Amino acid sequence: MTQRIAVIAGDGIGTEVVPEGLRALNAAAKRFNIDLEYQHFEFGNCDYYLEHGQMLPDNWFDQLKDFDALFYGAVGWPEKVPDHISLWGSLLQFRRRFDQYINLRPCKLMPGIKSPLADRVPGDIDFYVVRENTEGEYSSIGGRMFEGTEREVVIQETVMTRTGIDRVLKYAFDLAQSRPRKKLTSATKSNGISITMPYWDERVKAMSASYPDVTVDQYHIDILAANFVLHPDWFDVVVGSNLFGDILSDLGPACTGTIGVAPSANINPEGTFPSLFEPVHGSAPDIAGKGIANPIGQIWSGALMLDHLGHQDAGQAIVDAIEAVLADASDSVLTPDFKGRGTTEDLGRAIAERI
Amino acid sequence: MTQRIAVIAGDGIGTEVVPEGLRALNAAAKRFNIDLEYQHFEFGNCDYYLEHGQMLPDNWFDQLKDFDALFYGAVGWPEKVPDHISLWGSLLQFRRRFDQYINLRPCKLMPGIKSPLADRVPGDIDFYVVRENTEGEYSSIGGRMFEGTEREVVIQETVMTRTGIDRVLKYAFDLAQSRPRKKLTSATKSNGISITMPYWDERVKAMSASYPDVTVDQYHIDILAANFVLHPDWFDVVVGSNLFGDILSDLGPACTGTIGVAPSANINPEGTFPSLFEPVHGSAPDIAGKGIANPIGQIWSGALMLDHLGHQDAGQAIVDAIEAVLADASDSVLTPDFKGRGTTEDLGRAIAERI
Ligand SMILES: CC(C)[C@H](C(=O)O)[C@@H](O)C(=O)O
Ligand SMILES: CC(C)[C@H](C(=O)O)[C@@H](O)C(=O)O
Numbered sequence: 001m002t003q004r005i006a007v008i009a010g011d012g013i014g015t016e017v018v019p020e021g022l023r024a025l026n027a028a029a030k031r032f033n034i035d036l037e038y039q040h041f042e043f044g045n046c047d048y049y050l051e052h053g054q055m056l057p058d059n060w061f062d063q064l065k066d067f068d069a070l071f072y073g074a075v076g077w078p079e080k081v082p083d084h085i086s087l088w089g090s091l092l093q094f095r096r097r098f099d100q101y102i103n104l105r106p107c108k109l110m111p112g113i114k115s116p117l118a119d120r121v122p123g124d125i126d127f128y129v130v131r132e133n134t135e136g137e138y139s140s141i142g143g144r145m146f147e148g149t150e151r152e153v154v155i156q157e158t159v160m161t162r163t164g165i166d167r168v169l170k171y172a173f174d175l176a177q178s179r180p181r182k183k184l185t186s187a188t189k190s191n192g193i194s195i196t197m198p199y200w201d202e203r204v205k206a207m208s209a210s211y212p213d214v215t216v217d218q219y220h221i222d223i224l225a226a227n228f229v230l231h232p233d234w235f236d237v238v239v240g241s242n243l244f245g246d247i248l249s250d251l252g253p254a255c256t257g258t259i260g261v262a263p264s265a266n267i268n269p270e271g272t273f274p275s276l277f278e279p280v281h282g283s284a285p286d287i288a289g290k291g292i293a294n295p296i297g298q299i300w301s302g303a304l305m306l307d308h309l310g311h312q313d314a315g316q317a318i319v320d321a322i323e324a325v326l327a328d329a330s331d332s333v334l335t336p337d338f339k340g341r342g343t344t345e346d347l348g349r350a351i352a353e354r355i
Numbered sequence: 356m357t358q359r360i361a362v363i364a365g366d367g368i369g370t371e372v373v374p375e376g377l378r379a380l381n382a383a384a385k386r387f388n389i390d391l392e393y394q395h396f397e398f399g400n401c402d403y404y405l406e407h408g409q410m411l412p413d414n415w416f417d418q419l420k421d422f423d424a425l426f427y428g429a430v431g432w433p434e435k436v437p438d439h440i441s442l443w444g445s446l447l448q449f450r451r452r453f454d455q456y457i458n459l460r461p462c463k464l465m466p467g468i469k470s471p472l473a474d475r476v477p478g479d480i481d482f483y484v485v486r487e488n489t490e491g492e493y494s495s496i497g498g499r500m501f502e503g504t505e506r507e508v509v510i511q512e513t514v515m516t517r518t519g520i521d522r523v524l525k526y527a528f529d530l531a532q533s534r535p536r537k538k539l540t541s542a543t544k545s546n547g548i549s550i551t552m553p554y555w556d557e558r559v560k561a562m563s564a565s566y567p568d569v570t571v572d573q574y575h576i577d578i579l580a581a582n583f584v585l586h587p588d589w590f591d592v593v594v595g596s597n598l599f600g601d602i603l604s605d606l607g608p609a610c611t612g613t614i615g616v617a618p619s620a621n622i623n624p625e626g627t628f629p630s631l632f633e634p635v636h637g638s639a640p641d642i643a644g645k646g647i648a649n650p651i652g653q654i655w656s657g658a659l660m661l662d663h664l665g666h667q668d669a670g671q672a673i674v675d676a677i678e679a680v681l682a683d684a685s686d687s688v689l690t691p692d693f694k695g696r697g698t699t700e701d702l703g704r705a706i707a708e709r710i
Contacts, residue, residue: 076546083546083575084553092547116584118473142512142550152517156550157497162507191431191438192447192601195497195511198439220438222601223637226609229471229584246547246577247602254581282578 002035003309006067006274008044010090012283013293013344014073020295020348021071024318025302027355032314034306044072044090046080055081055089061097069305070094070276073298074283088140091278096134098273100266101164102171103131103245104304105280107232107252107262112326113338115257117229125256127235130172131245133266135164136196138242160196160241165203171269172239173211179236184208185217187224187240187248200241224248228255253280260293260337261322263300265308277305294335295348296322321354357390358664361422361629363399365445367638368648368699369428375650375703376426379673380657382710387669389661399427399445401435410436410444416452424660425449425631428653429638443495446633450488453628455621456519457526458486458600459659460635462587462607462617467681468693470612472584480611482590485527486600488621490519491551493597515551515596520558526624527594528566534591539563540572542579542595542603555596579603583610608635615648615692616677618655620663632660649690650703651677676709 007022009015022038029036041063042048049055055075057063064070072094076086094100109115109125142156169186176184186204190197201218208216219227221244227234228251240248253262262280279297287293303318325333325347333350334340342350362377364370377393384391396418397403404410410430412418419425427449431441449455464470464480497511524541531539541559545552556573563571574582576599582589583606595603608617617635634652642648658673680688680702688705689695697705 082553084549087546088549114473116472118469118471137513138547138549140549144550144554150517154515154551154554156513156548158492158511158513160509162505189598189601191442192493192598193511194439194443194493194495195499196509198437199499199509222605223614225580225602225606226614229606229609230614243544243547246544247580250577251580251584251606254584259578259581259585 002037003068004037004039004066005305006064006070007038007040008070008072009040010073010075010283011045011077012074012285012288014045014075014283016288016291016293016344017279017295017298018071018073020344021298021302023348023352024299024321024355025306027352028306028314028318031317031355032311034311034314039067044075046075046077046086049081049086049089055086056093065098065273067274068309069274071302071305072276072278074279074281076283077285079285092138094276095266098268098276099134100268100273100276101132101134101167102265102267102269103133103249104265104267105129105131105249105252105262107249107256108258109256110258110261110326111323112329113257113261115255117232117255120232125232127252128175128237129245129249129252130168130175130237130239131249132164132168132240132242134242136160136242158196160199162203165200166207169203169207169239172237173207173214176214176237177211181236182213183215183217183236185219185224185235185238187219187221187238187244189221189244191220221247225251228252249280261296261300263297263304265301265304267308275308277301277308291343291345292336293344294337295344296351299348299351317355318351321351324354325350357392358423359392359394359421360660361419361425362393362395363425363427364395365428365430365638366400366432367429367640367643369400369430369638371643371646371648371699372634372650372653373426373428375699376653376657378703378707379654379676379710380661382707383661383669383673386672386710387666389666389669394422399430401430401432401441404436404441404444410441411448420453420628422629423664424629426657426660427631427633429634429636431638432640434640447493449631450621453623453631454489455623455628455631456487456489456522457620457622457624458488458604459620459622460484460486460604460607460617462604462611463613464611465613465616465681466678467684468612468616470610472587472610475587480587482607483530483592484600484604484607485523485530485592485594486604487519487523487595487597489597491515491597513551515554517558520555521562524558524562524594527592528562528569531569531592532566536591537568538570538572538591540574540579540590540593542574542576542593542599544576544599546575576602580606583607604635616651616655618652618659620656620659622663630663632656632663646698646700647691648699649692650699651706654703654706672710673706676706679709680705
């Protein structure tokens with residue numbers, strides 16, 4: 001059975017790390033006899049916008065909807081197109097229209113990577129952030145009034161639905177239940193944000209009744225962020241709204257020293273639409289074009305994609321190869337973010353060979 | 356000239372740390388010949404709510420408005436009163452009705468305190484978070500519809516005004532300009548939150564024209580949180596919305612190991628209404644009543660209050676005393692959060708004696 005992957009490199013270092021992601025995928029596909037077919041798309045980047053006045057062609061939905069998965073680089077180049085236009089015109093459309101309501105992001109302290117936190121070693125930090133990915137603070141309702149005057153005011157509405165909250169909570173509870181520690185931490189800010197956040201807390205409480213074996217914690221986002229730094233070992237599965245999940249899934253990888261390495265899966269669990277796999281890092285215009293970007297976030301995202309497509313063994317082989325290369329790679333292979341002298345391609349090849 | 360201070364201890368450890376705050380204030384007042392007069396208020400805590408059905412008496416505004424400052428402990432006890440009710444009924448009312456639109460929070464790595472970050476020493480981390488304190492995400496507009504059904508939806512509106520943004524930015528730019536590095540970092544999330552956040556960016560850009568000597572950076576909140584951990588030395592003055600300032604001003608102190616130590620000033624710069632001084636930490640019901648809470652956040656908040664009241668020398672004397680005690684205090688004086696055996700009062704007395 002052929003599985004069809006739509007590949008969108010995007011902007012900046014996206015175009016540099018995607019080829020390395022594909023190299024690893026090809027190595028794994030070969031070893032595990034998986035039949036992957038790629039189709040590359042030239043839209044979904046800021047140059048496309050400059051030429052066409054939009055990030056995607058009008059028929060993008062039909063062009064992409066029948067793929068088995070989307071493999072995305074990174075998007076955004078604020079000097080060319082304001083971020084809210086480029087992102088709402090691409091990635092955020094995919095997430096919403098393809099109803100990828102789960103954003104899953106592992107935070108794991110890997111061998112060979114130095115944590116910025118004192119005295120933390122591999123095994124100490126190993127949790128998932130499960131982020132609501134279609135509603136909440138990332139809303140398209142609101143506007144501006146009294147423009148250009150002293151009275152100017154902007155309003156943006158956070159919208160949360162029972163459906164939207166319950167389905168992400170269910171995913172997070174199921175994930176927690178499947179793990180040895182069976183612990184779920186919910187991020188809210190109910191003391192300050194007095195309407196939406198207490199509602200989220202209510203839904204957590206309601207759902208926890210169906211998971212008596214899962215231990216549930218709730219923290220306000222401010223002290224939770226602090227505890228990521230102070231007690232990262234406390235966490236197993238952390239669930240939060242679109243915004244809180246976004247913040248925590250950059251902060252978590254920062255604590256494990258893996259901001260350039262962290263992967264993410266934007267999942268439509270029902271499989272009605274394709275899911276999307278992309279690194280957590282952005283397009284990094286400041287280092288784009290130099291061939292020094294760390295490709296591991298993209299490669300690891302490929303591993304998550306293989307998991308999702310039913311090839312857990314192949315996904316695991318990629319993760320194992322990443323860990324093996326990191327554990328003993330020399331400076332000539334590691335990229336500059338790891339204080340090495342290697343290029344994107346050097347590191348990508350080393351991982352592909354290991355697979 | 357007598358300066359009149361309204362003292363509200365609040366809940367939990369608030370009632371334990373406030374007396375130590377007053378002890379330090381008294382010591383400084385004596386040494387610098389300052390005439391402070393305290394009046395204690397029994398409202399603004401959850402027991403008051405249980406008795407009266409509201410956190411504050413109807414005439415709280417008139418009772419408090421003519422004081423020179425408010426000295427507040429901490430409020431909230433979720434087992435007694437839901438947080439959004441206790442906080443919106445007290446602290447958040449003060450901030451809004453007394454137009455304390457600046458929330459100023461220093462993040463400083465202190466001698467004698469171990470940072471959870473590897474290889475950071477005093478001097479490496481020394482910045483301020485300036486938080487908008489009256490509008491934004493902490494909004495009272497919104498509601499719930501289709502209650503109790505599958506279609507249930509909650510909406511909460513983030514409201515930002517030009518007035519509200521410009522005045523906090525002006526304060527932050529002025530503060531940055533007064534410091535040697537003259538660097539301002541603005542926290543937004545303009546790629547995801549597409550209406551309010553790009554507006555904030557616009558106002559930063561507009562105001563920066565009047566401060567040609569201040570270097571301005573802008574980060575999305577996700578990567579900014581990550582950079583607090585990875586590069587805390589990058590920051591000098593960080594300005595953000597009500598929510599983003601809240602998160603960053605817990606995360607910053609976490610990075611300096613001072614979450615129980617960090618102070619905050621809720622300032623009405625015009626002096627039309629009293630400003631409010633309180634620790635960053637909360638009421639900590641879990642350790643309340645044990646006499647082991649760290650009083651430094653409260654004591655340092657007193658120092659900020661003295662600064663604000665025009666007694667910079669006295670404020671500095673308190674900060675110096677805190678640093679001196681931390682630098683050489685023995686286990687018998689330090690509280691358990693610093694791995695010592697001292698009580699709240701032991702540490703409070705040690706600091707007061709130093710003053
Ligand atoms: C208690 C809560 C409402 C408050 C806030 O979020 O403002 C607190 O976290 C703070 O930072 O002062
Ligand atoms: C680029 C941006 C809109 C996006 C987000 O905030 O969702 C990114 O930060 C992410 O985490 O995937």
